[in-house]
Amino acid sequence: MDLTAIGAGIAAFTGIGAGIGIGIATAKATDAVARQPEASNKIMMMLLLGCALAEATAIYGLVVALMLIFVK
Amino acid sequence: MSIGERLNELLTEDKTAIPVNIGFGPEGFFNINRSVLYSWGIILVFFLLCIFLTGNMRLHHISKRQLIAETIVVKLRGLVSGLLGSFGARYTDYILTVLLYIALSNLVGVVGLVPPTMDLNVTIALALMSIVLIEAAGIQKKGTGGWLKAFTEPVWIVTPMNILELGIRPLSLCMRLFGNVLGATVIMELIKMAVPMFIPALASLYFDFFDGLIQAYVFIFLTSLYIKEATE
Numbered sequence: 001m002d003l004t005a006i007g008a009g010i011a012a013f014t015g016i017g018a019g020i021g022i023g024i025a026t027a028k029a030t031d032a033v034a035r036q037p038e039a040s041n042k043i044m045m046m047l048l049l050g051c052a053l054a055e056a057t058a059i060y061g062l063v064v065a066l067m068l069i070f071v072k
Numbered sequence: 073m074s075i076g077e078r079l080n081e082l083l084t085e086d087k088t089a090i091p092v093n094i095g096f097g098p099e100g101f102f103n104i105n106r107s108v109l110y111s112w113g114i115i116l117v118f119f120l121l122c123i124f125l126t127g128n129m130r131l132h133h134i135s136k137r138q139l140i141a142e143t144i145v146v147k148l149r150g151l152v153s154g155l156l157g158s159f160g161a162r163y164t165d166y167i168l169t170v171l172l173y174i175a176l177s178n179l180v181g182v183v184g185l186v187p188p189t190m191d192l193n194v195t196i197a198l199a200l201m202s203i204v205l206i207e208a209a210g211i212q213k214k215g216t217g218g219w220l221k222a223f224t225e226p227v228w229i230v231t232p233m234n235i236l237e238l239g240i241r242p243l244s245l246c247m248r249l250f251g252n253v254l255g256a257t258v259i260m261e262l263i264k265m266a267v268p269m270f271i272p273a274l275a276s277l278y279f280d281f282f283d284g285l286i287q288a289y290v291f292i293f294l295t296s297l298y299i300k301e302a303t304e
Contacts, residue, residue: 052290056244059251066254070083 008068014061021054075265082261087191107188114176114188155293157300159213163205170198171292174249178284181257182276187284189253192246199246202295203238210302222302241298245291252287256280 029047033040090104125141134142148168156163177188188194211219223234256279264272 048286049290049293052286053294056248056251059255060247062255063247063251066083066258070080 004068008065011061011065011068015058018054018058022051025050025054075262078261078265079258082186082258105191105193106186107191107194110180110185110188111173111177111194114173114180117176118172152292152296155296155300157303159303160209160296160299163209163299166205167292167296170201170295171288174198174288174291175285178253178256178288179280181253181260181280181284187253187257189249190257192250195246195250196242198249198291199242202245202291202298203242206241206295206298206302207238209299213303241294245294249287249291252283256283 025047029043032043087106088100088103089106089109091100092102092104094102125137125144127137128135129138148171149164152164152167152171156167174189177194180187189198207219210222214222224231225234260272260276260279263275
């Protein structure tokens with residue numbers, strides 16, 4: 001039973017947080033655009049920035065998993 | 073070869089591009105890394121572009137080349153204009169240079185080469201440059217005593233957190249950029265192995281172009297935000 005593989009699998013769980021967070025952010029962004037369509041450019045820029053920042057924590061999990069598998 | 077072997081080759085390969093066999097020093101100490109070589113290529117591309125765009129500049133009746141050059145500069149400066157604050161506005165050109173470097177080096181993956189930012193050394197160097205700039209801007213604005221006092225700024229209880237942020241900020245900047253480029257490159261390799269026909273071009277639109285440019289913008293956005301926060 002190779003514990004490295006189990007560790008890498010657990011590290012991949014960080015994607016859950018990013019998925020939920022970005023989903024909630026997108027929901028609020030669509031609400032805001034529906035409420036005021038002329039502000040949609042600013043809202044889209046803010047949404048993209050927020051998604052890129054929230055994605056970072058999921059990427060940390062990916063880096064940890066890859067390092068576990070490929071660094072001996 | 074199988075997917076596992078390809079990934080192994082991609083992630084653990086020896087990255088020497090030009091071996092330089094000078095006598096002293098440990099074995100292979102002066103070898104030129106592949107990321108350094110590609111960075112030289114990026115520098116060359118920007119250098120030639122700048123020379124081409126700024127030839128024969130005039131004050132009135134400007135040529136079309138000069139118009140393009142002026143539009144590029146004005147638009148790029150407008151992109152970061154509000155982010156740096158009033159004191160940080162002197163660092164606009166440095167921030168734009170970093171943005172262009174990271175953007176072009178993330179886009180190198182489109183032609184099939186390994187991007188320089190996939191090397192951890194490059195991203196750590198960029199993050200270290202950012203944190204030195206942030207702290208130097210803070211010291212220049214507030215003086216050394218004021219900068220030290222700024223660690224206790226909102227409430228005195230958060231001082232350990234502020235001291236930790238000196239290390240956490242460059243770490244998160246570096247890891248975010250490195251992880252995104254690494255993930256994009258790995259997924260593009262897997263797609264190229266699975267479906268070599270039309271899908272890699274479409275997927276490259278998202279992974280290389282969109283993701284690469286957004287990550288470059290996020291890097292300089294966060295650096296500018298920290299500079300503005302340190303010089304307020």
